[in-house]
Amino acid sequence: MFDPRRIDYLLSEAARSMEQNGEFSQEQELLVGVDLGTAYVVLVVLDPSGKPVACEMEASQVLRDGLVVDYMGAVETVKRLKGRIEDRLGVTLHRAAIAVPPGTAPADQKTHRYIVEACDMDVVCILEEPVAANAVLQIESGVIVDIGGGTTGLSVIRDGKVVFTADEATGGTHISLVLMGGRKVSFEQAEEMKKNSALQQEVLRAVLPVLQKMASIVQANIQGFEVDCVYLVGGTCCLPGIEEVFARELGIPTYKPQNPLLVTPLGIALGCAQQM
Ligand SMILES: Nc1ncnc2c1ncn2[C@@H]1O[C@H](COP(=O)(O)OP(=O)(O)OP(=O)(O)O)[C@@H](O)[C@H]1O
Ligand SMILES: [Mg+2]
Structure with a gap:
């Protein structure tokens, strides 16, 4: 449960x-x-x-x-x-x-x-x-969204089973590329910026369009499924505030565990x- x-x-x-x-x-x-x-x-x-x-x-x-x-x-x-x-x-x-x-x-x-x-x-x-x-989450229904380095993956769960999956390009690497271009920093510096809590608000503002793109990938793929909750996992979901962006963009309650990575x-x- x-x-x-x-x-x-x-x-x-x-x-x-x-x-x-x-x-x-x-x-x-x-x-x-x-x-x-x-x-x-x-x-x-x-x-x-x-x-x-x-x-x-x-x-x-x-x-x-x-x-x-x-x-x-x-x-x-x-x-x-x-x-x-x-x-x-x-x-x-x-x-x-x-x-x-x-x-x-x-x-x-x-x-x-x-x-x-x-x-x-x-x-x-x-x-x-x-x-x-889902061995960790143990949900019966909803969509698990896994945002890692390269892609946004999603799995629709019904009766505790995976009934649909999709995986599309756009992940944490894209966020870092946007920071590199916008802030004129190296890839490694961009990776560090994402993890720096003092820069949270600045990073979130700069990468908002990428997060909106990720939410739109989920939106497009869950058409036709009744989804009552979104569950965020994967390292990119460590970004503070990503859950609010998803909840707002999708109009669906969004849960994020401590340490989604x-x-x-x-x-x-x-x-x-x-x-x-
Ligand atoms: N605190 C953090 N804030 C923001 N992003 C983070 C944080 N920690 C890690 N990341 C990002 O999470 C991503 C890696 O996540 P994860 O380990 O889930 O990916 P992966 O499983 O290796 O990749 P994939 O699932 O795409 O094969 C990287 O882009 C990394 O920069
Ligand atoms: Mg992964």
Whole structure:
């Protein structure tokens, strides 16, 4: 059942687990969610009770448009993140879950699997990304909007199941490009500006047309569906105020969890644990 307090608790535990170390005797029971994204690679580890106990992430360019473009780079990145967690927890990680965008061809799913297997983990489960996100949100109906680095993805949920998905170009990278042009800064500086709370209002004003474009992608794709609530996930939704833009543009109540960036990575491990 959708419960904002449970969601924020889980996400804050996941965020906290980026900092904490611990010793685990039952290493066989730990489960790693591996999220290979266009902007970030994120690993989240769950203990047998489903509690997040470690999280590591790195900015990355090993994927483009949801497809792996740098296989060796992806393997090295996952190995590095896995190694850091193993050092912190004093364990060896053996079992992983992964997720792919809806409609990913079997050959591309295999590439994801091989990357994780090359890091000495068994892939015990492959989920579709919106299914992973909904393992955290647990909504029965509505639309989950995932705005990552490259695209705005949306999934209409009915009776707890994904009934329609769409994914269109326009993501966090476009926001950074607009800031680069408007503020005459480098891409890296634009990425930092987005995360600087002192610049919140300025950034929101400058990128409003991009956020409106994202909302219009959702609007165009949910025609014909009864949607009573919009749920925002993905790193770009960390932007303060994006939820108000969506609510205003779509005329639909819009919910955003604390730390939307971690919803899918956490859900990959959680969704897999729920299936086992
Ligand atoms: N605090 C923040 N405020 C605004 N944007 C942020 C913040 N933190 C991260 N981002 C942006 O979120 C985006 C990455 O989000 P996410 O990790 O969900 O993407 P991804 O899964 O790697 O990409 P995709 O889903 O497109 O494959 C980047 O564009 C990054 O700049
Ligand atoms: Mg993503």
